[in-house]
Amino acid sequence: MTNEDIVQAIKDIIITIAPDEEVAGLKLDVSLRDQIELDSMDFLDIVMELRKRYGVNVPEEDYKELASLQSCVDYLAPHLADKELVAH
């Protein structure tokens, strides 16, 4: 997956979890929680969807790596290198 795909993958997950949020204009390097309303349960859901869709297991101590779209890309790139963007 390219970095753009990873961003899209996260946006797709956010759309599933929080369908009322506007994901199109999300800034890459600003924390997600500063841009849209995501609480700790939502982050758990993001972690779950990553596991379901891409088989990636994010341990609890790494949750902070998912703070922004850019940090998601940095953290997930090695795990998603050989995966395809899941259509949703």
Next chain:
Amino acid sequence: MDERADAIVIGAGPAGLAAGIRLAQAGLSTIVLERHWLWGGLNSFYKLGGRNYDVGLHALTNAAPKSARKLPLPRVMRQLRIPLEALELGEQLGSRTVFPSVSLDFSNDFDELASQVRTKFPACAEAFDELARELALSPHGVEEGPASTRTELLRRLGDELLVDMLMHPLLWYGSPTAHDVSWSLFVVLWKSIYEEGFARPRGGVRPLLKLLTGRLREVGGTLRLKSGVQRVLHEDGRTQGVLLDDGTVLRAPLVLSSAGYVETLRMLGGTFAERAATEPVGTMTFVESCSHLGQSAPSLGFDKTITFWNHSERGIYAPSTPAPFDARSGVLCIPENYRSQDPEPEGVLRTTVLSNAAVWEDLEGEAYGAQKEAAYQASLAAVSTFAPDPRPHVIARDVFTPRTITHFTSKRAGAVYGIPHKVDDAASGVQGLHIIGTDNGFLGIVGAMVGGAGVAAFVAAGAQGQEATP
């Protein structure tokens, strides 16, 4: 070869269904088991004499718009991925607490209660406003606080009658303990009832349950009815699965039980079941009735949604022991008095009065029937003192006692509000077995869904799931 799943949920009421949905959403193969042939648990539904009855639903608390994203109801619907608007909630028209010399009206607009207190208890107005401000800023979940709300409120407000009246609907909504609640529970009840308020799904509990069972199915969860659990199997302190009444074994490392803490201990067998015998039982139970009227209740002059009455100088909320019922304190609910309800051919009127379980255990046959009738008549007589007399208009009714409740839901002593000391951490003493629902400290339909979804999300995040189900 025993059947296997990633997760089992015991009980298909709101807590179990919400938990099942979240577990399945997390990619765990999930089976929800229900003893009864119908789902809904304490909030099920049934048909009698050709009429539809809801078992429990008087109101959904925590009424809030979708935009109030952090509030419990919009939040849990988002977590279940069911649109809030699908519930088609109609807000209450307005409720009332009635004591002998004064009443307090309240609605989903908090200011109505505030202005009532200002008018009727002017000496307490400032203290009340300060309390209200503080509670408005408080989150729903507060860990700390006094054990006695009554003492704390009296200290702050200085008027026993006002304290009784403010607590009355909250206790009824309710409290698992007589007379008083912990501050942490009080905060939840205050916010859920006074700040957020009451609403009713269009059509009652049935459509709500349909959304839950539908969503469970949609995410690949299974619901099995007539599948009572006899035993929760465990070995070396770890959950192995369940044994059903019919002898089937279902293996799973995760079991979430909404059957009740003590009921679940019994299912564990051995020393756990022995402990169950000494665990305190919930003491608060009730006699409930649902009457169908020959014309709509509003047309007869019933204009409030829910009325919490108390025909005594001091507030009464306690078991009716030694009497089988105590109609001095009770709740009147008029389902038609919510907005956006479908017009029904017949009026409906629900009452609830105080009771106690032990007395009903000893009544048999005619004596049981006679006391049931007496409780029903006393309920309606009590209603007639502050509202129109419904008795000439009743064309059908159903009444249930604590024994009825236990019979259909397996809740010990008909304790619909569960045990007095909640299992806040959902721990059962066996790894992989978690307590959800009323005994986990969550009350009402919304509470049950919030609690079930919350525990499920927490355990699913820790679980190593098998392949996601399609």
